[in-house]
Amino acid sequence: MDPSRRCRRERLRSTAAVFTSLTALAATSLVAGPAVAARGDEPCVLARTAAHHSLGLDTWNPAYPRPLNTLDAVMIFLAFPDAEPTTTPEDLAADYFPATSDFFRQASYGKFALRPHPQREWVEMPQDSTAYGIQRDWEAGRRSAYLRDAVAAADERVDFTRYDIVYLVADPDAPGVDSDATKVVNFDKPLHADGQDIRRVVTVFEQHPPDRNVLAHETGHVFDLPDLYHRPVDGKGDWDTHVGDWDVMGSQFGLAPELFGWHKWKLGWLDRRQVACVAGTGETSLTLHPLSAERPRGASGGTRLAVVRTGKGSVLAIEARGAAGNDESLCTEGVLIYRVRNGAASGGGPVEVVDAHPETDACWDRSVYPPLADAPVQEGETFTVPGEGTRVEVADRTRSGGWTVRITPGV
DSSP states (O other), rough: OOTHHHHHHHHHHHHHHOOOOOOEEEOOOOOOOOOSOOOOTTTTOOOSSSSOOOOSSSSTTTTSSSOSSEEEEEEEEOTTTTOOSSSSSHHHHHHHHEEEEEEHHHHTSSEEEEEEEEEEEEEEEEGGGGGOOOOOSSOOHHHHHHHHHHHHHHHTTTOGGOSSEEEEEOTTSSTTTTTGGOEEEEEEEEEETTTEEEEEEEEEOOSSOOOTHHHHHHHHHHTTTOOSSOOOSSOOOSSSSTTTOOOOOTOOOOOOOOOOOHHHHHHTTGGGGEEEEESSSOOOOEEOOOSSSOOOOOOOOOOOOEEEEEEEEEEEEEEEEOOGGGGTSSSSEEEEEEEEEEEOOTTSSSEEOOOTTOOOOOOOOTTTHHHHHHHHHHHTTTETTTTTTTTTEEEEEESSSSSEEEEOOOO
């Protein structure tokens, strides 16, 4: 969470254009796994690297649960001796669900269901909330004590063997709770409960009601997705320069929080038939269907992502973004272009949106980063990507709502 979050929240109330960032700690070591939706010998597939939350997708890292079919998540509510809760577990659960499950159902085209299991009673922690020193860059010893105490206190009531994901939700009104500390914690050495290793938990310290889409962002880390924001060295300045509104892993306040098509390919929600690998030097013409549009029943869903290889560890990704589903509040429809680097770690700019209209801004009253709010190439426009020379022409719209796109890779 951004250390200046209180000021930024005031700005959000008036402009709805704020991002309070989230972060994840170092993940467990990478282990080779089976291919997800791509083969490593395909020209547009980036290999997974040792970078934290690498966006290579030739193999899946089995240290993380795959978001396919159904995963069960337990939500445990923690109270402290120094505060009497003023709300109920039921009210807090309703802050996050079904909204978070709905987000992933839409993003995955129904391929993934996040099934929550909120506990009905508060679990009493053994120490006051102020004893744990809860904050964004948390002292490791106090953080470990908090996590050990929480799991031990809940173990009598919770059978951890039943769940794939653990959410620890602190009483938002306890005096020691700092909402900037919400994040995913990955353990070098797992905790143990009910004979099961717990390798990561989502620690939730949100106010009531919480920030929008905050749990979708954190759950994305559970699925090995990186932070896409830019964290200034001194903690001051703009956090949204890399991707703006265009993915919940960049900002939970974004107008177009749908996960990028590259993320969906990594997670297995797009299959190879829906990805066009554009190679050679000639022009390729194709129809891109809006990324957030639902897949027609019985149909493959059409091409949702085009990819141009630009280097050993980099590609250009091209997708259509329209006002539907998770993107229903987006600022500008069109064909979005972004760079992907497999060697960049979470928070280090693994994705950067290319601005097709660098001289203009849009949606100043709503966007988290107006310079990128009008980034997509729009109907009738042609744009050449600086540095790569790839030309993208958006010819027209089809009757079904797709975008006719002509792509010519740079030499």
